[in-house]
Amino acid sequence: MAPEDADLARADELLHKLMLSMIEFDAGDPARIQHFVKVASLARTIGLGEKLEPSTLLTLEAAAIVHDIGIHPALKKYGRSSGKLQEELGPEPARLMLLGCGFDPHRADRVAFLVGHHHTYDAIDGIDYQVLVEADFIVNLFEDGSGTDTVLAARERIFRTRTGTALLDQMFGL
Secondary structure, eight states, X not given: OOHHHXXXXXXXXXXXXXXXXXXXXXXXXXXXXXHHHHHHHHHHXXXXXXXXXXXXXXXXXHHHHHTTTTHHXXXXXXXXXXXHHHHHHSHHHHHHHHHHTTOOHHHHHHHHHHHTTTTOOSOOOSHHHHHHHHHHHHHHHHHTTOOHHHHXXXXXXXXXXXXXXXXXXXXXXX
């Protein structure tokens, strides 16, 4: 069996290990843990709604779990955790965590790329990237207490998938 096929056959096991590793990484920070759990759930929901191939869905779900892994390193190094700092400091620990959980290097590299670009919206290069951004936006809009004008602006500027747009509309009563 090719490594890629082995990954797909063990996708649930890999994602379970990754979720537990990320919870351990963010131990003592329930707000951040709750955030990535919500993003991961929405990313999966959108990915299934968009009928993503299993390999793409696995990459998406892994990226959603670790997308904010750069926050704690940024806070430690700079005392702040802007999106750009998360993109700078997140890819390497994400890649190492995925490899440690048994993900293949190619997938770990793609997830690291997504982590390093998930706050960059003008260069989205794949459906995994698009869905990750949409799921993160839905959660951030809620957690930030965004008003209708902000939600509508994000809808126009960011959302491209049918499923992500429908979830945004339903959640925010648009």
